[in-house]
Amino acid sequence: MTAPLTVEEDELALLTDLYQLTMTQAYWREGMDDQATFSLFFRRLPAERRFMLACGQQHAAELVSRLRFGKRAIARLAETGRFDDAFLDWLANWRFEGDIWTLPEGTPVFANEPLLEVDAPIAQAQLLESLIMNLVQLETVLASKAIRLVMAARGRPVVDFGLRRMHGVDAAVRGVRAYRTAGLAGTSNVLGGLRHDLPLNGTMAHSYILAHDSEREAFRAFARHMPGTTLLVDTHDTLAGVREVIALLHEEPDLSIGAIRLDSGHLEELARSARQLLDEAGLDDVKIVASSGLDEHAIDALLAADVPIDAFGVGTQLGASADAPVIDLSYKLVEYAGEPRIKHSPGKANLPGRKQVYRHVDAAGRLAGDTIAGRDEQLDGSPLLVRSVTQGQPDPQTMALAESARERVAQTRQRLPESLTQLAPGDGNYPVTLSEALSARR
Amino acid sequence: MTAPLTVEEDELALLTDLYQLTMTQAYWREGMDDQATFSLFFRRLPAERRFMLACGQQHAAELVSRLRFGKRAIARLAETGRFDDAFLDWLANWRFEGDIWTLPEGTPVFANEPLLEVDAPIAQAQLLESLIMNLVQLETVLASKAIRLVMAARGRPVVDFGLRRMHGVDAAVRGVRAYRTAGLAGTSNVLGGLRHDLPLNGTMAHSYILAHDSEREAFRAFARHMPGTTLLVDTHDTLAGVREVIALLHEEPDLSIGAIRLDSGHLEELARSARQLLDEAGLDDVKIVASSGLDEHAIDALLAADVPIDAFGVGTQLGASADAPVIDLSYKLVEYAGEPRIKHSPGKANLPGRKQVYRHVDAAGRLAGDTIAGRDEQLDGSPLLVRSVTQGQPDPQTMALAESARERVAQTRQRLPESLTQLAPGDGNYPVTLSEALSARR
Structure with missing residues (x-):
């Protein structure tokens, strides 16, 4: 009587919100296939956290790079009566062929900084949203x-x-x-x-x-x-x-x-x-x-x-990270067809365009502040986002950063400013600023 | 590089706490195989809940009734170096052959009432603990x-x-x-x-x-x-x-x-x-x-x-049921070798022996209170716990109660006393008492 506990790889693409599929069908019918960039970030830290430890984003990137709509998935979608046969044929051949930039696993991350950005034709990037969010939230919430x-x-x-x-x-x-x-x-x-x-x-x-x-x-x-x-x-x-x-x-x-x-x-x-x-x-x-x-x-x-x-x-x-069991991640379209995109909903605005985060350290080697910039800018500090997937293929060199995350986090713990090691609620006054160019663009 | 997302049925038995396996090895070595009863319950409602909706327990009962330590699981345990070969041979042939009593899916449940009881030789009942708790918690927390x-x-x-x-x-x-x-x-x-x-x-x-x-x-x-x-x-x-x-x-x-x-x-x-x-x-x-x-x-x-x-x-x-993401379920030995068992840890005492819950209704058909009793008692009211698994086999008739849970919950919602339909924190003053015999036994 009971359904299986597991989700086989050929069904994983169905672990998505219905609107991802209906929007993709609409893009397909409209012939909209321009390059898009989506950015994964959160607008506010939970009150009980001074930083989040970004985890799961490299795993998610690798996993979605091989996502497929298998026969069983296509058959189940057909049964819903919501999709054209021709669209389902297209979906059966759907492949992710874009790039995914991520923070390395185990990076402290703050409000409005991308944990991950996807560059791909819009119908590829849109379809990754729900699964990436589910996967990244779990590990990030628990690690934090x-x-x-x-x-x-x-x-x-x-x-x-x-x-x-x-x-x-x-x-x-x-x-x-x-x-x-x-x-x-x-x-x-x-x-x-x-x-x-x-x-x-x-x-x-x-x-x-x-x-x-x-x-x-x-x-x-x-x-x-x-x-x-x-x-x-x-x-x-x-x-x-x-x-x-x-x-x-x-x-x-x-x-x-x-x-x-x-x-x-x-x-x-x-x-x-x-x-x-x-x-x-x-x-x-x-x-x-x-x-x-x-x-x-x-x-x-x-x-x-x-x-x-x-x-x-x-x-x-x-x-279940009982005091902060969810992080309000957003996966937002920030660029389409070469143009920055931005929404204006009250309290839910986002930063336009492809981005990079530069992290600064003080003389003692401690984290001193971040600058969020456009991805094409060259600023002082260390750029944090790395390209984990290139044209649909996981990059072995950047993926190796996932393997060394535990050791890197152990070092990072020694490099946190004291305000971030406090356990009481309250923000850590960690300075995150926008580059001049990004400020101007917004 | 990444591990699979799924847990195959032949590995599911490893989704357990290490001590379940080390204790089972100890029982096996000691020749302890008397009949045990374990009871699954919670001691306190979360402050934000006036009742919990017990869900997942019939699904869990069915699932653990077919739990096996497959070859891959045995091989992985062998690699840990913590288990005798003879014990692992015994584990490869391990079967659950006991009974599992459960509340039907979708039953409102209160503090100290069993959601589930397992009657089996101790080495069978002990090994189910972690998986049952994980499975029941998820559905109960989300449904509630x-x-x-x-x-x-x-x-x-x-x-x-x-x-x-x-x-x-x-x-x-x-x-x-x-x-x-x-x-x-x-x-x-x-x-x-x-x-x-x-x-x-x-x-x-x-x-x-x-x-x-x-x-x-x-x-x-x-x-x-x-x-x-x-x-x-x-x-x-x-x-x-x-x-x-x-x-x-x-x-x-x-x-x-x-x-x-x-x-x-x-x-x-x-x-x-x-x-x-x-x-x-x-x-x-x-x-x-x-x-x-x-x-x-x-x-x-x-x-x-x-x-x-x-x-x-x-x-x-x-x-993630953000305001109450966990329920502090306990799975406690309440009877062994025919004798009631009880622990005395401060704030963590439990009710001894096999149990049944009787639910009473008022003249208008509304839920009016429960009595927790020994399983062999016959009291007024409706006994809630049903035998979902008998000698290791799921019972089709009681399992059918899982299929009708949505309809039964819709009816139950109409039968809740007003104090249980309030959303503000606070207990619903729902009377749960112990039978005289159970009081005396404790």
Whole structure:
């Protein structure tokens, strides 16, 4: 009875808004095939973010470069009765043959800066809109949350426990790609971690404790099976649970226990008391892992108070970026047939023409501000947008930037001005200006 | 270079948290195979919800009933070095052979009520946890948002425009299933709508206007191609756009235009002025569709003020249920080897044993309150949980309840007490009590 969970590659082109197809049919009937440029950007940062970490745009560019309307897709469109047979024949042969400029994966991005620009005949560029937006939003939203957790943890590992809170199967798998880019240390998500090369982490669940006759027997069994494991101590009473761990290690000193995990209650008090109990028992090598509804603010507060927690597991607040689960991306026509285009809707105006972003650094190497310019301008600073797809073909050299995103983000974190590393709401006063030529054009 | 977007059925079993597999290996080594019951529930409603609409649980039950660890999955697990070969052989033959009780799709559900219970040997029931939670959360979160939009719209159609804000490909497709259940009138999402039988809707984008030499020529071309279409009038100036529509229809009275769409600005003023302009031009059959960051509160305010809007398109606030993007579901061991189990973690205690929920109605047929009871109790009211899977096999009769969910939800909406139809934050004072026997057991 149920539909499949997956979307095969020959159906992916149907993951679009109906108007993309009806507009394309209209362009086709009108013979409109001039070169267009569409720009992907957001007008405002979420109140809870000082920057977004642009992720997924190179993956999206590569994916749409091979988008096709397969036989099954064409047949389903025919069934809707909305399309001419001749248009569907044309669609069956549709190929993306344009260029796609993108920020490298893992670039901090601010309001009105393009994450991606597509140059192509309008009927090619228009058809990419919905899928690109869906793909880029997911990774950008999740990575932008994850990097805040990493910053809050001051070098301590943060592990993704969010699979159960993520929005479906694709989010759960592809989201781990964003977490990897952002710098999380590991994930509990087996398929996500295996596919996207992030170390797997796991502890134990309360059910395991409850299925045994006593907490100590559960700890004993699990530690025997999984040397170096993390034991969950809060099923009944956290500090009593810690004492059970200590008693177990006195009974069986050869057992290896890597850490205990606190998953409820007042984490500051419990972590301090647990640390004291463990240290008094000579178990200063047993680490403390905390979870339980944590977000970057809670982690920051715990570490600001020097609470002895060595690692954090984050699920509920991470899995859907609960405080800022969407970014209001726009994909707007900015040039057609050689002429800049602009809309004037109140609060929704956009910058005309093809663009480039130049990023400036201060003497200490820190990010100092950006200039949004026309793509043909040559300004000081580093141009950020790279051509990821040329005439329909992914460029191996620029695509390699996606592979090195995690390392680049780790360096970028050290180069953020202090105002961007703050976690409180508020903009980071990061200066983004328009070039003179772009100002004049607007 | 990029990993596939899809998860094939032979890999789906790997979409789990590592600890499910390590705990299962421990159960297997310990020879623990007694019958367990796990219960899926949430402890608290989100502050922005008065009830959740339980969705996805029958789909999840069917899907996990055929879960297998295929060769590829076993090979990947072997590579991790964490599992015995003998355990992996056992896992390759692993089958779910238990029972799954669920609420029918589209049932309003409250704190501490099971959405689903699994009865099976512990190593079978444990392995379903992460996937069931991921699947049920997505549909439940999205349906619970969507039904609020439907209630706010007082019978006017609400259409999903959320594809670009949904979290990835699976959310975008399967989410439409939840929207269908909740009562949305249509979707812009082609693949989602085709797969889950929700009518497709589409208007036009600003890019289409901007690619033409003038707004009027764009309107003319699109209306010729798509009789009965909706024209987007806010690209430059909304009321000027409405006048262009009127002028076009005076020039070409045979053109058929179904509606205009407002997508920015002060919707109340613009809709009233647009309605007046259209009516004065004798175009009272041209409807007004509004979009632009709408949520249930905005829709409710517009209709409470009798603003002449005939239909609503909702994207950003719907696609990830932005005000309540996660529900803190728990999947807890409540019985093992015939004994009720319970954990005591502060704020995270659970109800012991297998359960049933009885729903009571008042004389007018409205929902009046629930009693959570042991599954073996016989109480007044209607028992809600049905057995969707028996000894590993989906039950066709109860699974048919998933097919009729949309119709049942439409009826349920008429049977909600007024306190549950309010949109403001606050609990609905809906009485959920425990049976005497369950109270005593706890």
